[in-house]
Amino acid sequence: MKTAYVFLANGFEDVEAVTPVDYLRRAGVKVSVVSLEGSEVESSHNLTIRCDCTLDDVLNAPLPDLVVLPGGMTGTKNLAASEDLRKFMKKMMDERRFIGAICAAPAVVLGSWGLLDGRTWTGYPGVGSTLTPRPGKERVVVDGHLVTSRAAGCAEEFSLVLIKLLCGPESMRKVANAILAREEEA
Numbered sequence: 001m002k003t004a005y006v007f008l009a010n011g012f013e014d015v016e017a018v019t020p021v022d023y024l025r026r027a028g029v030k031v032s033v034v035s036l037e038g039s040e041v042e043s044s045h046n047l048t049i050r051c052d053c054t055l056d057d058v059l060n061a062p063l064p065d066l067v068v069l070p071g072g073m074t075g076t077k078n079l080a081a082s083e084d085l086r087k088f089m090k091k092m093m094d095e096r097r098f099i100g101a102i103c104a105a106p107a108v109v110l111g112s113w114g115l116l117d118g119r120t121w122t123g124y125p126g127v128g129s130t131l132t133p134r135p136g137k138e139r140v141v142v143d144g145h146l147v148t149s150r151a152a153g154c155a156e157e158f159s160l161v162l163i164k165l166l167c168g169p170e171s172m173r174k175v176a177n178a179i180l181a182r183e184e185e186a
Helices: 014-026 073-080 083-094 105-113 152-167 169-179
Strands: 003-008 030-035 040-042 048-050 067-068 098-102 140-144 146-149
Touching: 003 014, 014 152, 014 169, 030 067, 040 105, 048 073, 067 083, 067 105, 073 105, 083 098, 083 105, 083 146, 098 105, 140 152, 146 152, 146 169
Parallel strands: 003 030, 003 067, 067 098, 098 146
Antiparallel strands: 040 048, 140 146
């Protein structure tokens, strides 16, 4: 069974966190919602999520097949401030495990750690415009094992691409059909 962690910090963007969790679980992926600390995390729109575990709980566990970093400016700043998460994500990159980051997360988290150097990526318009290379304008960008996306309005496409890469096109089509996704996304 494929595994994924979705890391949450206070101030995360609701749709960018919940959509990947939901869709990946529909595809049969064992998804753990991981907080930086504590059992509950509050979103940028006051949604409280009870997490499955904390970062400390997973630091010495086997790496998952995928990690997802949702956006939300406050949430991404909180994620980027975690030295333990930076080290964890560096291991994910070094082992070429799948990483998904959406909205502000590509620039604010991965970019601040130098993990976008030499990569093709996208993110929320204007965030990361000082990074080199600059973000693209595509809704979802796949560069090897790195998947980035622009914003909450792209969360469905982003999640379906993650399923396709992790579980294959047939799994992605099954989930897309079950949720009545727009044809261009499937």
